[in-house]
Amino acid sequence: MARINDVGGTVGFGAVDTADDPAPFHADWEARVVGLFNALRAEGLFNTNEFRDAIESMPPAEYLTTSYYERWFEAIRALLERKGVIEPGELDD
Amino acid sequence: MSGDHSDAAIARRVRRMETLLEEKGVLSGARLDEIIDASLSGASPANGARVVARAWTDPGYRRRLLADGTAAVRELGFMEGSYQRLRVVENTADTHNVIVCTLCSCYPLRLLGPSPSWYKSEAYRSRVVREPRTVLAEFGLELPAGTEITVWDSSAETRYMVLPRRPEGTEGLGEEELAALVTRNALIGTAAV
Structure with a gap:
């Protein structure tokens, strides 16, 4: 079964916003998330395929309402919980 | 962004993750800073532009680039040690190429620099495979009706880069x-040079 990330050819996402980004990241936390991904992968906590799977198995409603790097963050959180590095809920306020 | 996904809320959660990882001895803040600095240095569309300019001026290099992109960019010092395969696709008088990653955001980062937001958007990923001519027109690239368009869908293993046509009069x-004429969008295929 196709997962929500498999959007190729689907209809209804509207026009492409072709505007260029002034900088690679819109906020500092986005750069930190990419750094966390690279660092934790380098430390062997997960590999790229596990990471992609974690993003692509997000519930559709969550996938479609989160930004690109929020999905990265949620995937890292899910993997760290699955591997017992952090406890579920440990990141909550 | 609104509600639970406000920038401040997610920024706080990211900081908390960093703190927890440091406390648990998994990852130090210094190591994270080092990796953040290293991950962006050396990734730039100027690298892809250099490859294109070499191919435009050296027919032997152009042949090697189209036959085995990974090996040819390594000759110039790019993607050294990468496990990914690079395939370079050439625009001609009657064919045009454009790249996408319909499933996520795969992209030859080292050669093209950080990808633009639109490349990662559902709108681009869903539509460019279905109606490429219309999408390219939205980028301001109007192709003649007779031009054949090929869309290349990237994967974790294979990345693509477009070899644009060398402009006349150059x-x-x-x-x-020549390298200074080549833009990132031309390397993706959403612009011509």
Whole structure:
């Protein structure tokens, strides 16, 4: 079964916003998330395929309402919980 | 962004993750800073532009680039040690190429620099495979009706880069001047040079 990330050819996402980004990241936390991904992968906590799977198995409603790097963050959180590095809920306020 | 996904809320959660990882001895803040600095240095569309300019001026290099992109960019010092395969696709008088990653955001980062937001958007990923001519027109690239368009869908293992057509009237230009004409969007295929 196709997962929500498999959007190729689907209809209804509207026009492409072709505007260029002034900088690679819109906020500092986005750069930190990419750094966390690279660092934790380098430390062997997960590999790229596990990471992609974690993003692509997000519930559709969550996938479609989160930004690109929020999905990265949620995937890292899910993997760290699955591997017992952090406890579920440990990141909550 | 609104509600639970406000920038401040997610920024706080990211900081908390960093703190927890440091407390648990998994990852130090210093190591994270080092990796953040290293991950963006060396990734730039200027690298892809250099490859294109070399291919425009050296027919032997162009042949090697189209036959085995990974090996040819390594000759110039790019993607060294990468496990990914690079395939370079060439635009001609009657064919045009454009790249996408419909499933996520795969992209030859080292050669093209950080990808633009639109490349990662559902709108681009869903539509460019279905109606490429219309999407390219939205980028301001109007192709003749007779031009055949090929869309290349990237994967974790294979990345693509477009070899744009060399503009007319550039016969007298050197490699560096030619490289300066090549934009990131031309390397993706959403612009011409």
